[in-house]
Amino acid sequence: MKLSYIAEKIGAGLSGEDADVGNISDITEIADNSLVLLNDIKMLEQYDTEKVSAFVVPVKLFDKYSNIFNKPAIIVDDYKYALKCIIDIFYPDEPTAGFISESAHVGEDAVVAGDACIGNNVSIGSCSKIGKACEIKPGVIIGKNVFIGDNCTIYPNVTIYDNCIIGNNVIIHAGTVVGSDGFGFVNTKEGHLKINHIGRVVIEDNVEIGSNCSVDKGTLSSTVIGEGTKIDNLVQVGHNVKIGKHCVIVAQTAIGGSSKIGNFVVLGGQVGVSDHVNVADGVMIGSKSGVSSDIDKKGIYSGAPVVDHKLWRRNVTAFKDLYKVVRYMKKKEEEENEH
Structure with a gap:
């Protein structure tokens, strides 16, 4: 499936070669010739992306790190909505006979x-x-x-x-x-x-x-x-x-x-x-x-x-130090009793 077709279907931009991809996969389990969604640049360092044919990248991430992308990328505004739409493209509902x-x-x-x-x-x-x-x-x-x-x-x-x-x-x-x-x-x-x-x-x-x-x-x-x-x-x-x-x-x-x-x-x-x-x-x-x-x-x-x-949140933060307050008050009480 051509990247240009996917980009057009979801209303996204395309950077780089208009490659063919065979599937969509998670970066933690990359399949051959697959399209991988990326919303954290650190994942490029943590995983081997040799099998990746192209990425789907939020526009803000791409604008900031475009110089390090060496593969085609579909550039999207809403990462989660793009995920939903691309899954629907690769795995459409198949009508069944009653x-x-x-x-x-x-x-x-x-x-x-x-x-x-x-x-x-x-x-x-x-x-x-x-x-x-x-x-x-x-x-x-x-x-x-x-x-x-x-x-x-x-x-x-x-x-x-x-x-x-x-x-x-x-x-x-x-x-x-x-x-x-x-x-x-x-x-x-x-x-x-x-x-x-x-x-x-x-x-x-x-x-x-x-x-x-x-x-x-x-x-x-x-x-x-x-x-x-x-x-x-x-x-x-x-x-x-x-x-x-x-x-x-x-x-x-x-x-x-x-x-x-x-x-x-x-x-x-x-x-x-x-x-x-x-x-x-x-x-x-x-x-x-x-x-x-x-x-x-x-x-x-x-x-x-x-x-x-x-x-x-303020109460929880204060509660973590409650024992210090209790200890302080006991110490003060002991000092007063000594006098």
């Missing part, structure tokens, strides 16, 4: 689009609907009255409980459970009595959910994951939670029941959000933080409980 495996079970009155692919040992409950160009991988369990939109990919061993609604272009990775009962009980003298959950889960368009996540259905209403939101692996979403549009939720985060997360919110890894908490649009929460009360103003927050990120 099929339903002989070992799959499709319930009564369920509707499966003609070009959908239903893998081995899939179970689709009665009155459910699978949209166009969907891929339902082996071992997926889909309950009754489930709606799945067009162009969705559901990976192996996902379970989707009854009455859930999934929009278009949704990806759900292996082992995730959508629509299980929320953690709701009434505490009595006789013990903890289960509250039946009769709500559902609604996943809007262009959502991606990682592997081994759990999204609980609402008690009476819906648990909602908003359009364009991306959820990492091992995330817990409690019952009645409302997650806004285009959020990013990183691994091992847990969101307590009936909390409301605004649009464009980022929750770092291992964040804990208590139940019945509201988080405003545009908030960013640092990893391992605890959100126990409402955050009503856009900003960056960290700590447990969370505070403004800059204040948290």
Whole structure:
């Protein structure tokens, strides 16, 4: 594939010879005749680049170090966006003819689009609907009255409980459970009595959910994951939670029941959000933080409980010297007692 073709497709510049490349690879595992993305000049010193046919380089890096590049380079404004586009060029989605495996079970009155692919040992409950160009991988369990939109990919061993609604272009990775009962009980003298959950889960368009996540259905209403939101692996979403549009939720985060997360919110890894908490649009929460009360103003927050990120950094810095302060105070106290 010609470098000029790739550069034109992604709207980038080209420096040097218009060479042919056969693949894209990482600089840590360079394949023969490959195109390598480079965003740190130190990597040129750390790795043997003899096999590299050409580089993809951010414009600022190229302008600063153009004299040391001895191979052609595609020059890009946005390195990460270029990576996404080039991967799509080399590995485009290949359309597949629709099929339903002989070992799959499709319930009564369920509707499966003609070009959908239903893998081995899939179970689709009665009155459910699978949209166009969907891929339902082996071992997926889909309950009754489930709606799945067009162009969705559901990976192996996902379970989707009854009455859930999934929009278009949704990806759900292996082992995730959508629509299980929320953690709701009434505490009595006789013990903890289960509250039946009769709500559902609604996943809007262009959502991606990682592997081994759990999204609980609402008690009476819906648990909602908003359009364009991306959820990492091992995330817990409690019952009645409302997650806004285009959020990013990183691994091992847990969101307590009936909390409301605004649009464009980022929750770092291992964040804990208590139940019945509201988080405003545009908030960013640092990893391992605890959100126990409402955050009503856009900003960056960290700590447990969370505070403004800059204040948290000052507190952490001061905490490292706390033992010195304690030792000093004890010494002063001893001196005063001597007198």
